[in-house]
Amino acid sequence: MIHELTTKQQQVLDAIREFQAQNGYPPTIRELAEMFGQSSTAGIHKMLTILRDKGHLIKDDRKSRSLGIVDPHDLTADRIRSLPILGHVQAGMPQLAYEEKEGDMFIDSEWAGHSDSFLLRVRGLSMIDAGIRDGDILVVQRAESCRNGDIIIALLDDEATVKRFYKEHDRLRLQPENQTMQPIYVERDYPNFHIIGLVRGLLRKF
Amino acid sequence: MIHELTTKQQQVLDAIREFQAQNGYPPTIRELAEMFGQSSTAGIHKMLTILRDKGHLIKDDRKSRSLGIVDPHDLTADRIRSLPILGHVQAGMPQLAYEEKEGDMFIDSEWAGHSDSFLLRVRGLSMIDAGIRDGDILVVQRAESCRNGDIIIALLDDEATVKRFYKEHDRLRLQPENQTMQPIYVERDYPNFHIIGLVRGLLRKF
DNA sequence: TTTAAATATGATCATTTGTTTACCTATATT
DNA sequence: AATATAGGTAAACAAATGATCATATTTAAA
Numbered sequence: 001m002i003h004e005l006t007t008k009q010q011q012v013l014d015a016i017r018e019f020q021a022q023n024g025y026p027p028t029i030r031e032l033a034e035m036f037g038q039s040s041t042a043g044i045h046k047m048l049t050i051l052r053d054k055g056h057l058i059k060d061d062r063k064s065r066s067l068g069i070v071d072p073h074d075l076t077a078d079r080i081r082s083l084p085i086l087g088h089v090q091a092g093m094p095q096l097a098y099e100e101k102e103g104d105m106f107i108d109s110e111w112a113g114h115s116d117s118f119l120l121r122v123r124g125l126s127m128i129d130a131g132i133r134d135g136d137i138l139v140v141q142r143a144e145s146c147r148n149g150d151i152i153i154a155l156l157d158d159e160a161t162v163k164r165f166y167k168e169h170d171r172l173r174l175q176p177e178n179q180t181m182q183p184i185y186v187e188r189d190y191p192n193f194h195i196i197g198l199v200r201g202l203l204r205k206f
Numbered sequence: 207m208i209h210e211l212t213t214k215q216q217q218v219l220d221a222i223r224e225f226q227a228q229n230g231y232p233p234t235i236r237e238l239a240e241m242f243g244q245s246s247t248a249g250i251h252k253m254l255t256i257l258r259d260k261g262h263l264i265k266d267d268r269k270s271r272s273l274g275i276v277d278p279h280d281l282t283a284d285r286i287r288s289l290p291i292l293g294h295v296q297a298g299m300p301q302l303a304y305e306e307k308e309g310d311m312f313i314d315s316e317w318a319g320h321s322d323s324f325l326l327r328v329r330g331l332s333m334i335d336a337g338i339r340d341g342d343i344l345v346v347q348r349a350e351s352c353r354n355g356d357i358i359i360a361l362l363d364d365e366a367t368v369k370r371f372y373k374e375h376d377r378l379r380l381q382p383e384n385q386t387m388q389p390i391y392v393e394r395d396y397p398n399f400h401i402i403g404l405v406r407g408l409l410r411k412f
Numbered sequence: 413t414t415t416a417a418a419t420a421t422g423a424t425c426a427t428t429t430g431t432t433t434a435c436c437t438a439t440a441t442t
Numbered sequence: 443a444a445t446a447t448a449g450g451t452a453a454a455c456a457a458a459t460g461a462t463c464a465t466a467t468t469t470a471a472a
Binding site: 080110202 | 226229230231232234264270271272273274286311312313314316317334337338339342357405406407408409410411412
């Protein structure tokens with residue numbers, strides 16, 4: 001869909017990108033013309049129209065400094081999320097207690113692209129056999145439901161835990177991955193059980 | 207140095223930030239006035255001057271859409287690194303074979319702040335007891351030396367491995383963390399042994 | 413060579429945008 | 443009560459900016 005560009009058109013596009021990075025806002029047509037040593041604005045204006053038609057540029061008519069690059073390489077902003085690191089999950093859901101925030105961390109949105117996620121520091125050894133260790137940080141995606149076998153963050157009687165989730169005949173099984181620990185069974189419709197989120201990733205710092 | 211703001215001033219600042227994030231370029235004074243339901247531009251204009259004097263805003267006189275937020279929280283650019291994901295480490299060090307790149311991932315520079323780092327996908331179970339599993343991604347910091355107990359990426363006879371490193375009397379011990387595997391011993395000064403880097407972190411995607 | 417497209421000029425026009433002045437209204441402080 | 447400050451209105455002005463027309467010049471394709 002994105003057409004080929006002449007070298008000149010590419011230069012203009014690069015100049016816009018450069019200016020934006022340098023100043024925090026896009027250039028005017030006259031500023032662009034000056035950069036290329038041109039005495040008229042008409043040439044640049046025409047080129048911007050071409051660039052827009054070719055799909056490389058977003059340009060709002062009659063708006064000053066409204067140029068926006070359509071750059072498949074510069075997905076930086078879209079690929080980064082800043083997530084809060086929570087020391088522990090508290091009661092009072094579904095609102096998360098952000099006061100308990102340990103800090104923030106930037107992560108690739110491949111993990112946090114959907115909905116609102118957060119990071120949770122693991123306490124305990126209940127998932128040690130799944131390679132989840134004490135002190136690890138989990139990438140948790142908020143969710144109310146999940147599927148069999150998912151590793152979830154659940155709140156049971158105001159106590160937050162990491163477990164693998166299984167739905168059985170008339171009850172739910174929260175399976176620790178630790179040979180020394182027993183599964184927890186929860187009646188369906190037990191009021192004090194809530195799924196907080198799905199474990200999507202794990203971060204560990206050595 | 208940065209003065210306190212009234213709630214209204216804070217709202218204006220937030221609106222500018224929001225607009226910038228939304229559109230890629232800053233708003234005009236009239237657009238701001240409209241956002242706040244004001245019929246005149248003078249009020250906003252006055253407020254922008256105040257915000258600039260207080261050090262929260264960069265504002266070029268007589269330039270359209272030139273507002274720039276001075277935001278101590280926006281250290282984004284400094285806290286993010288884009289690291290290549292390598293499928294495996296090859297011979298021919300110390301240059302890494304970037305042709306084998308699987309892709310790139312953004313990570314917090316808390317892990318990759320120093321020197322050049324890269325990401326390496328783990329193959330095998332040699333470190334399973336350390337919670338490092340097949341398919342995990344390691345954050346590797348390039349290094350030629352390391353200390354006892356460090357988890358390292360080493361190249362032995364053109365074979366790359368993840369092991370825990372110990373220096374013994376007259377040899378080096380590469381200790382797998384897997385009860386079924388035996389340590390590897392390497393003579394000091396063995397020519398075909400090279401330390402590639404230090405494992406600083408671990409990323410896993412569920 | 414001929415033709416078409418891309419690039420550029422110079423001038424002009426219309427609109428957008430920032431700036432300013434003179435007021436008005438609260439609210440809090442002296 | 444008097445005063446200062448933040449916030450707001452209305453109107454007008456000046457500068458910045460985008461759009462456009464007619465016309466060259468160069469470059470690439472037919």
